[in-house]
Amino acid sequence: MNSPKHILLIEDDLDLAELATAYFRQKDITVLHCTEPLEALQKIKSGKVHPDAVITDLNLPQMSGLDFIRQMRNEGLMVPIILVTVSNDVDTAVAAIEAGAYDFVVKPIHFPQLLISAQRAFKYNYLNRENKTLRDAIDQSKGLSPDGIIGKSEGIRRIIELAKRVAKSSATVSITGESGTGKEVFARAIHNWSPRKDKPFVAINCSAIPENLLESELFGHAKGSFTGAHDKKIGLFEEADGGTLFLDEIGDLNLSLQAKLLRVLQEKEIKRVGENQPRSIDVRVITATHKDLRAEVAAKRFREDLFFRLNVIPMHIPPLRDRREDILPLAEFFLKKFNDLNGTDIIGFKKSAKEFLLTQPWRGNVRELENAVERAVVLTSGNEIDISAFLLFDDALPVEVHEEQDERKNAFVFRYGEQVAPLMELEKKYIQFVYEKCDRVKDLTAKTLGIDRKTLYRKLQDDTLLEQTI
Numbered sequence: 040m041n042s043p044k045h046i047l048l049i050e051d052d053l054d055l056a057e058l059a060t061a062y063f064r065q066k067d068i069t070v071l072h073c074t075e076p077l078e079a080l081q082k083i084k085s086g087k088v089h090p091d092a093v094i095t096d097l098n099l100p101q102m103s104g105l106d107f108i109r110q111m112r113n114e115g116l117m118v119p120i121i122l123v124t125v126s127n128d129v130d131t132a133v134a135a136i137e138a139g140a141y142d143f144v145v146k147p148i149h150f151p152q153l154l155i156s157a158q159r160a161f162k163y164n165y166l167n168r169e170n171k172t173l174r175d176a177i178d179q180s181k182g183l184s185p186d187g188i189i190g191k192s193e194g195i196r197r198i199i200e201l202a203k204r205v206a207k208s209s210a211t212v213s214i215t216g217e218s219g220t221g222k223e224v225f226a227r228a229i230h231n232w233s234p235r236k237d238k239p240f241v242a243i244n245c246s247a248i249p250e251n252l253l254e255s256e257l258f259g260h261a262k263g264s265f266t267g268a269h270d271k272k273i274g275l276f277e278e279a280d281g282g283t284l285f286l287d288e289i290g291d292l293n294l295s296l297q298a299k300l301l302r303v304l305q306e307k308e309i310k311r312v313g314e315n316q317p318r319s320i321d322v323r324v325i326t327a328t329h330k331d332l333r334a335e336v337a338a339k340r341f342r343e344d345l346f347f348r349l350n351v352i353p354m355h356i357p358p359l360r361d362r363r364e365d366i367l368p369l370a371e372f373f374l375k376k377f378n379d380l381n382g383t384d385i386i387g388f389k390k391s392a393k394e395f396l397l398t399q400p401w402r403g404n405v406r407e408l409e410n411a412v413e414r415a416v417v418l419t420s421g422n423e424i425d426i427s428a429f430l431l432f433d434d435a436l437p438v439e440v441h442e443e444q445d446e447r448k449n450a451f452v453f454r455y456g457e458q459v460a461p462l463m464e465l466e467k468k469y470i471q472f473v474y475e476k477c478d479r480v481k482d483l484t485a486k487t488l489g490i491d492r493k494t495l496y497r498k499l500q501d502d503t504l505l506e507q508t509i
């Protein structure tokens with residue numbers, strides 16, 4: 040925050056520019072002067088200069104100060120801009136702020152006042168940048184930043200390509216895929232890759248909100264519009280203005296809200312509940328569902344016209360079992376994440392663990408893999424994850440260590456809780472499990488376990504239970 044500050048000044052009055060430069064120099068602020076807005080825009084866009092604030096005159100030769108501000112914002116350049124106007128009229132002030140100006144000052148310039156405005160702009164710029172850095176760091180740690188999308192399979196690479204391409208437009212994207220495949224990850228990535236990235240990304244799960252509240256949640260309501268509406272409320276569409284609204288589980292939206300959503304998408308206007316006057320909004324909508332929307336349309340539970348309106352760009356994320364090349368990179372990624380979170384230093388997966396990961400059905404997709412790696416990290420005391428760290432549990436809530444007899448005969452079901460089974464015990468049970476699976480054929484058991492017969496016999500020797508079964 041205390042580093043030397045730089046201002047980019049756009050002013051065609053050379054005397055005034057000279058005066059301002061001299062004034063700011065006394066305050067240890069350097070001024071880079073441009074006479075033309077396009078030149079300034081070019082310099083900032085190309086990354087040649089990184090001003091902490093821009094001061095621009097309103098009346099300039101190539102384009103007005105207002106248009107300059109608009110163009111900067113359109114390009115996603117967020118440096119604070121102070122507009123210098125000739126008259127104190129409210130309309131220009133409002134237009135300046137609406138266009139995205141940080142502040143405005145009136146000619147004749149009172150330099151101490153301009154200095155105060157500039158210093159506030161520096162602070163704003165600093166906080167803005169810091170905020171962005173923190174947000175990126177959080178996204179990265181959650182694996183949500185565009186570069187945090189892991190996957191090298193053909194399937195996922197194609198989707199990344201498509202997501203990058205569609206990010207540039209504002210077209211509605213409809214993401215489908217089984218639970219845990221990464222639908223929300225891609226919705227965020229599209230937002231982060233889009234020119235809207237500095238505006239809000241707002242997510243709502245349509246199935247998680249009671250139907251009677253969903254409408255006001257989405258569109259807002261006026262004060263007193265229904266019992267309990269004590270105050271006016273801004274809806275999520277308005278909150279996401281300029282950015283992206285992610286409607287998760289869109290297949291669960293009821294028919295009456297489907298009709299309202301369709302109107303909003305067509306007219307780009309919303310009406311708060313209890314209000315008549317429409318408000319225009321600029322929101323990119325991304326939807327997701329694990330349902331088959333075509334089947335919902337056929338069953339008359341989903342409006343066909345809305346389906347087509349949402350399905351402008353369909354994006355299907357394949358299940359993890361159909362892109363097995365992604366399993367190990369994802370597992371490594373989650374290992375790093377949970378090492379960081381738990382302060383552990385596990386270097387990788389043993390061969391047996393990798394083989395295990397590669398052969399699981401992963402019905403819960405990436406989320407299930409992530410949970411499995413998290414638990415394995417917690418359970419591993421050495422510096423590599425062994426297969427046993429995955430075999431200690433199933434997806435049930437942790438209770439206590441015991442083997443369960445369930446309807447799946449020979450199912451390998453362990454639960455863990457306060458107590459954790461010694462590895463020896465696990466190994467024993469696992470050998471027994473594989474032995475049963477291999478129809479009690481020792482050769483095959485040894486082969487499946489990746490150990491030789493002699494080792495299998497040795498491991499079985501002092502185990503009476505297994506001796507009985509073998």
Ligand SMILES: Nc1ncnc2c1ncn2[C@@H]1O[C@H](COP(=O)(O)OP(=O)(O)OP(=O)(O)O)[C@@H](O)[C@H]1O
Nearest residue numbers: 182187188189217218219220221222223224405406
């Ligand atoms: N390609 C990927 N790279 C890194 N992490 C991923 C990837 N895909 C999914 N994940 C992680 O897996 C978890 C599940 O992803 P996400 O929540 O996006 O799935 P979803 O399809 O929206 O699931 P649901 O249908 O249950 O809502 C998240 O923690 C996410 O960070």
Ligand SMILES: [Mg+2]
Nearest residue numbers: 222223287327
């Ligand atoms: Mg989701």
